[in-house]
Amino acid sequence: MDLKELFRDDDAVSPVIGVILMVAITVILAAVIASFVLGLGDQAQQATPQASFSFDYEGGEQRALTITHDGGDTISPNELYVRGSNMDNNTGTGASNTGDWTSVGGSVNSDSEVTAGSSARLGDTADGGVPSDYNVRVVYETQEGDNSATLAQDSGPDA
Numbered sequence: 001m002d003l004k005e006l007f008r009d010d011d012a013v014s015p016v017i018g019v020i021l022m023v024a025i026t027v028i029l030a031a032v033i034a035s036f037v038l039g040l041g042d043q044a045q046q047a048t049p050q051a052s053f054s055f056d057y058e059g060g061e062q063r064a065l066t067i068t069h070d071g072g073d074t075i076s077p078n079e080l081y082v083r084g085s086n087m088d089n090n091t092g093t094g095a096s097n098t099g100d101w102t103s104v105g106g107s108v109n110s111d112s113e114v115t116a117g118s119s120a121r122l123g124d125t126a127d128g129g130v131p132s133d134y135n136v137r138v139v140y141e142t143q144e145g146d147n148s149a150t151l152a153q154d155s156g157p158d159a
Helices: 003-008 013-037 040-044
Strands: 051-058 064-072 080-085 119-122 135-141 148-155
Touching: 051 148, 064 135
Parallel strands: none
Antiparallel strands: 051 064, 064 119, 080 135, 135 148
């Protein structure tokens, strides 16, 4: 056996490097997939605010619904909507009692923030008020319109 031939023979180097590269690629790919499965990849998206709301329905002549922000994150009134069915004297339109937080009778103007204690009162006796079979949702929607989520919902006593 020639000693010079041993130094020039590099047949075993390529398979070893190939295996090392394949293992490295597999580990990197597994790390990327695991980060998305565990939710670490979603942190770049805008988070939905966490807030709680309470609903107080007044029957009788008033027929009004008061929605109160009980606690949680502060929300812009331009990104908070009240949507529902059977909200306008059973006409099906619901136009006078649904919309963004300020247009439905919110206690803050559009330049302020909806914080704990802020409320919106739905129901105008001139429009017939809010019927007892209402279904209403408080919805958060970004101004860009690319993200929305229902934060709270309620149904009337006769729904």
